[in-house]
Amino acid sequence: MSIIELGEIRDEPTAVPPVRRPRAAGRPLRSAAVLLLALVVLAGAAPLPERTVIVVPAPAAATVYLAAEGIFVVDPPTPDEDRHLTAYAQPSPSDAGLRRRWQASLPHQGDYLDVRVERGLVLAMGVSAADGVFQTTAFDAETGQQRWQHPGAPQPIAGGGLLLSDPREDGSGAISRVEPETGRMLWSVPVPERGDNTYHGAYGRVDQFLFVQPTGEVQMYDASTGVLLRSVDTLPGDRSAFQRVQVVDDLLLLVPPGANRVLGYGLPGLEPRWTAEVPLMSYATRCGDLLCVLPQDGGLQVLDPATGLLRWSDPTNLLADVRGDRLLVAGSGEGYVVRDAATGQARAELGKWVLIPLLGRDDPLVGVRQAADGRVVVAKLDLVAGRAQVIDVLPGLASSCQASLPVLLCQSLDGPPALWWLRP
Numbered sequence: 001m002s003i004i005e006l007g008e009i010r011d012e013p014t015a016v017p018p019v020r021r022p023r024a025a026g027r028p029l030r031s032a033a034v035l036l037l038a039l040v041v042l043a044g045a046a047p048l049p050e051r052t053v054i055v056v057p058a059p060a061a062a063t064v065y066l067a068a069e070g071i072f073v074v075d076p077p078t079p080d081e082d083r084h085l086t087a088y089a090q091p092s093p094s095d096a097g098l099r100r101r102w103q104a105s106l107p108h109q110g111d112y113l114d115v116r117v118e119r120g121l122v123l124a125m126g127v128s129a130a131d132g133v134f135q136t137t138a139f140d141a142e143t144g145q146q147r148w149q150h151p152g153a154p155q156p157i158a159g160g161g162l163l164l165s166d167p168r169e170d171g172s173g174a175i176s177r178v179e180p181e182t183g184r185m186l187w188s189v190p191v192p193e194r195g196d197n198t199y200h201g202a203y204g205r206v207d208q209f210l211f212v213q214p215t216g217e218v219q220m221y222d223a224s225t226g227v228l229l230r231s232v233d234t235l236p237g238d239r240s241a242f243q244r245v246q247v248v249d250d251l252l253l254l255v256p257p258g259a260n261r262v263l264g265y266g267l268p269g270l271e272p273r274w275t276a277e278v279p280l281m282s283y284a285t286r287c288g289d290l291l292c293v294l295p296q297d298g299g300l301q302v303l304d305p306a307t308g309l310l311r312w313s314d315p316t317n318l319l320a321d322v323r324g325d326r327l328l329v330a331g332s333g334e335g336y337v338v339r340d341a342a343t344g345q346a347r348a349e350l351g352k353w354v355l356i357p358l359l360g361r362d363d364p365l366v367g368v369r370q371a372a373d374g375r376v377v378v379a380k381l382d383l384v385a386g387r388a389q390v391i392d393v394l395p396g397l398a399s400s401c402q403a404s405l406p407v408l409l410c411q412s413l414d415g416p417p418a419l420w421w422l423r424p
Contacts (some may be wrong), residue, residue: 051392052093052421056409064417065115066359066402066409069141071098071419072115072122075106083108085115085124087144093421102144106137116154117141118162119180123154136164138183148183152176157223158205165209167191175209177226187226199223200247200267204361208268210252212245218252218270232270234263248284248291251305255281262293264308274308288325288341294318300329302344312344320355321365326383328365336367338383348386353379359404366403370396378408378422392422 058064061076071088083106088098106112110126117123122139136154138147152164152175162180167173171193177186191197192213200208206223213219216235221228234243234254244255251273252265262281264273280296291305299315317329317337325341328350335352339345353367365381367388374396379388394408400417401410408420 051394051423052419054091054095054097054419055415056088056098056417056419058416060416063112064400064409066404066407067115067117068359068404069117070101071409074112074115074124077109077111079108081108085122085139085144087122087141091419098419104139104144104146110135118154118156119160121147121180125153133168134166138180147181148178150176150178150183150185155199156205158201158207159224161224163206163209163223165191165197167197169193175221177224189221189226196243196245198245198247200250210245210247212243212254216243218245218254218265220268220270229268230270232265234265234272244281246284248286249305251291253281253284262308264305273306276303276308276310278303285319285322287322287327290341292319292322292327292341302341311342314344321383323365323383328381328383336381338386350381350386350388353381353388355381356401356403356408359402363403364405366405366408368397368401380405392420394420 056064056071056073058073059075063074065072070090073086073088075083077083084103085106086103087101089101091098106124110128112124112126114125115122120141122141124137124139125134127134133151134153135149135151137149139145140147150164152166155163155165157163157177162178164176164178166175168191173191174188175191175197176188178184179186192211194214196212198210199206200210208229209221209223211219217231217233219228219231235256243257246253247267250267252267252270254263254265256263260277260279262276262278264276265271266273278293278295278301281293282296283294285292287302290311291303293301293303295301298318299313300317300319301313302311303309304311314329317331319327320330320336321328326347327339327341329337329339331337334349336350337346338348338350340347353369356366356368358366365383367379367381369377371377371393376394376397377390378392378394379390381388396413397410399411401408406422408422409417410420411417
């Protein structure tokens, strides 16, 4: 889970308007009468309901995870004290506090990067500070009893099951399938030394995984069986070069030696489609019907995924999020701008916000900013409508916020983390 700092942005707690529209014609006296009526109605309205806040009983420096199934707290590493993973039931606004469901022991050392729920299990993924090896520990979601522990990071398989990815620099790593209920290893495929791997699938569920060998050979495996489906040689003239790889939908992207171009291969056949000049590609993602490519030195290039042809580019703005055919980009000093994916045309200016990590991939975007009085403005960022809708103004918060509207989980300024139920 990413750590989000609220920053030092100091704006007034007012809604950020979309791109200015032409002022509608009307009579000034009528407008004044409407405003006066609104003020009278507001003055006589009932006071706002008291906001629900529930404190999470977590020790200092603990990591708290918000999930659909509840709240999970991972104690910080200690050299000699007991360390635990604690599960709390998902509360409601009427609850006075959190109800602890269970507590399980964890290794003293190591950093935990994620806690998630899959197939009746709570999966805690950690990494060893000594050697950088990932490890997944599975607990029964109802009782907290430890079921199994294996090296690797978990990835759900389409149709059920789990993959554990355990790449290592010495070439001893593997991608394995584990039976979730028992922890029994069903099969393993060695990860090539100095190679790279990636996944293909939809909605976070893997159906194939791919290796790029240091020799340039790309191999595709079935995620359910571990069977090699097909392979292709991408470097017939160079047998010792390293490549990077990424899958976007049904397109395999390779960054060959030199890192100044990107090769597109179709999936599942691994047939070559196009080559595009993209210096130092860092990452790529789907942008509506197009392909957004992010160079390492910043900016954005938008390509046609069928041909690799450049549609438009922006050398300065940074891509923050994609919703359908709308892009959220960080402008130079002016905050976030909504752009059309097909043309790059600016559609709306949303102002300066800090984005909050979301529980679900399709959850509404949530942004926060600090007001001049120290309070924190919370807004939904609607890319389609092109507006930032303020939904609440909270007392000062520190960091580490997570959102699943109407719930916001944040570290408070003067105490432990807390759950905030935002006002409608």
